[in-house]
Amino acid sequence: MPLYECNEYQFVENIRRFIETQEKFVVNRKLSWHDDAKYGLATLPEEEFSRYSAICHRKSLKSSVICTVPFINGFYKRAYNEGEILHAASNLKFPKMSIPYYQVEFSLNVWGGTYFFTFDALFDPEITMEKRSDRKFDGTVLIHVLKYTPPHEKILNINLPKQVVVFDVKKMIRVIDYSSIF
Amino acid sequence: MSLLVPIEKVKDKLGEMNFSLIMISTIVADGKFWKKGLYTKGEDTIHVSHEIGDAYPKDPIITICGCNETISKVVEEMLDIAIV
Numbered sequence: 001m002p003l004y005e006c007n008e009y010q011f012v013e014n015i016r017r018f019i020e021t022q023e024k025f026v027v028n029r030k031l032s033w034h035d036d037a038k039y040g041l042a043t044l045p046e047e048e049f050s051r052y053s054a055i056c057h058r059k060s061l062k063s064s065v066i067c068t069v070p071f072i073n074g075f076y077k078r079a080y081n082e083g084e085i086l087h088a089a090s091n092l093k094f095p096k097m098s099i100p101y102y103q104v105e106f107s108l109n110v111w112g113g114t115y116f117f118t119f120d121a122l123f124d125p126e127i128t129m130e131k132r133s134d135r136k137f138d139g140t141v142l143i144h145v146l147k148y149t150p151p152h153e154k155i156l157n158i159n160l161p162k163q164v165v166v167f168d169v170k171k172m173i174r175v176i177d178y179s180s181i182f
Numbered sequence: 183m184s185l186l187v188p189i190e191k192v193k194d195k196l197g198e199m200n201f202s203l204i205m206i207s208t209i210v211a212d213g214k215f216w217k218k219g220l221y222t223k224g225e226d227t228i229h230v231s232h233e234i235g236d237a238y239p240k241d242p243i244i245t246i247c248g249c250n251e252t253i254s255k256v257v258e259e260m261l262d263i264a265i266v
Binding site: 007009039044046061118124151152154 | 184204205206207208209210211212215217218220227228229234235236237238
């Protein structure tokens with residue numbers, strides 16, 4: 001079964017064309033949470049990296065990211081000390097602190113082919129000052145805490161015509177059509 | 183639609199049309215980072231995405247048409263020079 005990858009514009013435009021054929025159809029949406037070190041601080045664009053500027057520093061894109069203050073990553077319940085490297089320029093593929101994200105996949109099965117559009121939505125960082133205790137620090141301290149909030153479902157949608165039914169699915173299992181072999 | 187105008191102009195125009203910015207998120211699609219904003223007015227919704235940078239890894243993309251030996255050799259050599 002062939003798979004055809006589309007960008008958002010192509011995907012929505014293809015659906016618009018398909019609606020004109022008066023065919024009934026369903027679009028599947030798969031939403032999955034990932035934290036597989038795909039995204040790290042060193043490779044974020046400047047605009048996104050600036051959201052972390054209260055706790056870390058880098059010289060430029062793809063430079064090593066170093067803690068400027070001690071902080072706790074509330075998402076992983078892990079403490080970092082000042083001077084610790086969060087993402088090394090020499091090891092860009094494997095950041096020490098990765099950014100969680102949702103992978104969103106919209107797909108449409110039609111005439112034996114699957115057309116899909118995928119994107120990743122990064123969790124939103126928020127840095128606050130809180131009183132916390134951790135074995136890395138002596139007693140209770142007032143410390144920066146990095147928290148992540150998942151993006152709202154509304155922002156994970158794409159604008160599809162109202163005639164389209166969107167089904168949420170956990171996994172798409174490719175079916176092998178053995179009948180075509182014999 | 184794609185527009186060759188600054189994002190600020192788009193925001194202003196949507197404001198004039200009484201669309202409100204509800205939320206912004208950072209997404210990665212087509213090898214780029216985007217800021218995606220959701221604007222609403224009643225039941226109507228508009229998504230506006232503007233590019234903020236390249237996702238890593240990016241170009242160059244290599245495609246090979248060759249025998250297995252060539253493909254293996256090219257992949258091996260490229261991985262050697264890539265920053266890991």
